[in-house]
Amino acid sequence: MVGNVLNLVYTDTFIVVLFLVGTLIAGFNHRVNKLEDFAVGGRKFPLFAQICTIVATWMSGSSFHFIFSKIYSEGLYYYIASAGATFSFLIVAIFFIPRMGNFLGNNSIAESIGDIYGGIVRSITALTGIFCAIGYAAMQFKIFGGLFEFFWSLDRRYSIIAAGIIVTLYSATGGIKAVTYTDMVQFSAFALAIPFVGVFIWNDWYEKSDTHVSTIFENPMFDYKQVLDITNPELWAIVPLLIYFSIPNLGPTMSQRILMGSNINQIRKSFLISAIVLITLETLLSAIPFLLYAVDPNLDGNKLFGHVMTNYAYPGIKGLLIVGVISMAMSTADSWINSSSVFFANDLFAQFITSSEKKLKLAKIFSFMIGILAIFIATIERDLLKLMLSTTSFYYGLVTPILISVVFGFRTKKVFVFISMLTSFCYLLYIIVSKNFDVPPENILIAMLINVSVLFSLHYFWFFITVKENNPSLGWIGNSGNIFLKQLRKRRRDFFIKLGYSIKNFNILSLCIKYAPKDLKSSLALGVYYIFSTITTMYANIDVFNDHSKIMIYLYESIMLIGLIMATYFLWPNFISNNFVAKFSSVIWFGSIFYVLFFLSSLFAMLTSFNSLQLAVFTANTFVAFLLVGWRTSLAFLGVGFILAWVFFSNFFALGDEGLHMGSPLFISVYLLTLISTIVLLFIKPKEEHSQLVKNMLQSANQKLNLVSKDFDKISNELFYTKGQLNSLDQQMSFKNLEIAKLKNLKNDFISNFRKETHSPVTGIISMAEILYDLYHQLDEEEKQRYLIEIAGNAKKLVGFLDNIVDLSSLSDGGNSVLEIKSNSISDIIYKQSEICKKVFFSPIMKIYQEFVFDIQNDFYVDCDAYYIGQVCSNIMTNAINYSDSGFILVKCEKISKNEIEVSVRDEGVGIPENEINKVFDPFYVCSNISEVNSNRGLGLTISQKIIQLHGGVMSIKNNDTRGVTCSFTLRLS
Secondary structure: OOHHOOOOOHHHHHHHHHHHHHHHHHHOOOOOHHHHHHHHHHHHHOHHHHHHHHHHHHHHHHHHHHHHHHHHHHHHHHHHOHHHHHHHHHHHHHHHHOHHHHHHOOHHHHHHHHHHHHHHHHHHHHHHHHHHHHHHHHHHHHHHHHHHHHHHHHHHHHHHHHHHHHHHHHHHHHHHHHHHHHHHHHHHHHHHHHHHHHHHHHHHHHOOOOOOOOHHOOOOOOOHHHHHOOOOOHHHOOHHHHHHOOOOOOOHHHHHHHHHHOOHHHHHHHHHHHHHHHHHHHHHHHHHHHHHHHHOOOHHHHHHHHHHHHHHHOHHHHHHHHHHHHHHHHHHHHEEEEEHHHHHHHHOOOOOOOOOHHHHHHHHHHHHHHHHHHHHHHHHOOHHHHHHHHHHHHHHHHEEEEEHHEEEEEEEEHHHHHHHHHHHHHHHHHHHOOOOOOOOOOOHHHHHHHHHHHHHHHHHHHHHHHOOOOOOOOOOOOOOOOHHHHHHHHHHHHHHHHHHHHHHHHOHHHHHHHHHHOOOOHHHHHHHHHHHHHHHHHHHOOHHHHHHHHHHHHHHHHHHHHHHHHHOOOHHOOOOOHHHHHHHHHHHHHHHHHHHHHHHHHHHHHHHOHHHHHHHHHHHHHHHHHHHHHHHHHHHHHHHHHHHHHHHHHHHHHOOOOOOOOOOHHHHHHHHHHHHHHHHHHHHHHHHHHHHHHHHHHHHHHHHHHHHHHHHHHHHHHHHHHHHHHHHHHHHHHHHHHHHHHHHHHHHHHHHHHHHHHHHHHHHHHHHHHHHOHHHOOOOOHHHHHHHHHHHHHEEEEHHHHHHHHHHHHHHHHHHHOOOOOEEEEEHHHHHHHHHHHHHHOOOOOOOOOEEEEEEEOOOEEEEOHHHHHHHHHHHHOOOOOOOEEEEEEEEEEEOOOOEEEEEOOOOOOOOOHHHHHHHOOOOOOOOOOOOOOOOOOOOHHHHHHHHHHOOOEEEEOOOOOEEEEEEEEEEOO
């Protein structure tokens, strides 16, 4: 034991202490005042925090130990089985979360089930969740204590008590916020530690060992061909474990992560990203025992962690690795303590205590109780793994099948649910007693099947056959009230319709002509680049050329020929038709990019085993291609090019190194393909999409400015003409003095507001354009984009104001004659305008807690002018976004009479003073409770009311009972 202590220097101890202090600071920095904050934290967590707490809760300290020992002793078999956890997250994200919108707002999953099946089922769910928490928390405390005993020679019991007190304190005081933000610290520590340790082990092994890492793939445990052979009995032996890991993870902690999300879309995205992060971390962690097996296949799998710390970790790295294990143990323990305390206070005592403050006190007290109980069990129980599996089995066997059926819209009688739970409980109790608390995964699966079988047997064979009761609220009632699910299905249906149309009408020649450059400079530059890159490639492939000169000469000549064709494009004879030149050059452009920059670039890199010079050429070619054809086409070309290059490499260049192992061309190719794809999706894709959006906005604004300029001159002339008329009338008709004075006031207000609304954006456009012109080469890309966005925003503001003036003038002068009345789908108009508002206002870098919710009963058709009705929808949606900083924006369309519908937009904003309700439709009116700096001067509602009146409808606005306003208008059905 002393030897172990001496291996840790002060640096390692400092790292561990610093981590614990950081965890305490993050944990105690949050306070809660009611149970809702303690359980779900106000449901305003950022996406990154949700991802961290999901992954950190799943990657427990016990998971760390299992992956270490099982990968070493069972190889790829356990890796395949553990990958089921990723499938579990994907299943939950894709199939379950979109159907759980009705659960949001509850404090626990037991409450959600209890709302359907009553208090008894709710209590059973809470009790099984608490049993899970005891086993999991005790396991994590024991791992924590074991680490401190091993490295610092501290008594295990004192270490367990210290860890339990730390975790319990911040969990009890700060609730889910403390748990989530400490999970961020703990996840960051783990994610930082594992790659560092893996790199150091690899480097140390590479310098000291004579064994080639490829020899490990000769072992049946790591030979993927043998492992995935369907005739291999060991492969089928891991299927129950794979199914167990793949069970949709709707346990207490993960269900709580769903309930704490702000909206379904955010929760779904957090689970999808967490699945990717989880498989990445498991792969990195699995690489450590993989390398250890390559060095020494005779180690004790249960003692690998100590072996790594003793032989491979340097001072400082040891501390990082210890922090990695501790962080996962603490993050899992605090999550289970928090969820169990919510079960206790919110669900077991729901009928006895109604006050949220009293429930909060009870939850905090129980947090201490569960922490103390877990500490006690961890100090006395030897085999905590059996205890953890047996306690977990009750939740999976009793609750998970019922929860899955509820999510997918199945309802039955409460007594049937209770009987099915009781049957599953009896089976699990029998297994636990007969096998001495050893519950294998296959028995848990059997318990779940028993639960499902009993539930559906009672429902169908007894309820429907014996009772003959026809109750529409029972059976498969589906998720008819789930608005998000309806929208998701509609988007998916529209996507496949659009995809089918695109495939049916796909024409590669038209596509090439559309996206190929129209100038000669691009073709000339690309041709010259081909020639120079070929010369560099020749130098890098000298050794391969000597052995395969014939093939290499053909490849080099093909590149040089393509380069010359591209470079001499402007010299082609005049008698060749322009149409033929356009088609031929477009096909050559795209074909050469695929052939030279992807296919041959990948092939030459494989031939040289990715030496430094050829790797530089490959990297340059890849990013040149991304600049030329965009990220979507480049990713497709990259994947196909890699595959074809590998097939060509394997068949025509037999270099004896075609296998998939560390350092082989195939391994490096797969690695580079994954790395480049990740870089593109994370960095290049968002930037390119944002640049395209800004470009489209600028083009649209420029077009509108050109169109409005003529109307603007017309309006200016009309204003001067009106002024002359007023002066004439003033002299000729003295009895109209009062009316003339009102017209003058209106004119002055118009000019004043016109000057204010046009001066600011024009000044912004001019000043930003001058800065961009003067400092263009000194600014980086981010600053250029910021100035362009500022210009586009000011231009849009100016165009919008001028459009309002033009529309108001046209509607006032022309009346019904300016309308183009046709039968249009009102739902299509609403959805189109909402998508435009989302793109303009809901920027991905802004923290906006708003979400459109649609309640459209049917696809109504109305006789209207689609442009002007779209403008009305846009005006009231924009007002709802501008004057409310959070909450839902409910867009509703319903039939209110036989021939009439009503469209309404409800927000949760600042509202309107009651004495000003009747003035909001006046031109240029601004409510007194809105800052003049942040307000838009009112023409939107004035124009909207005029449009609706011309359509024969009525427009109104009223304050809601709680917050915000509801603006509505009526239209006649076709």
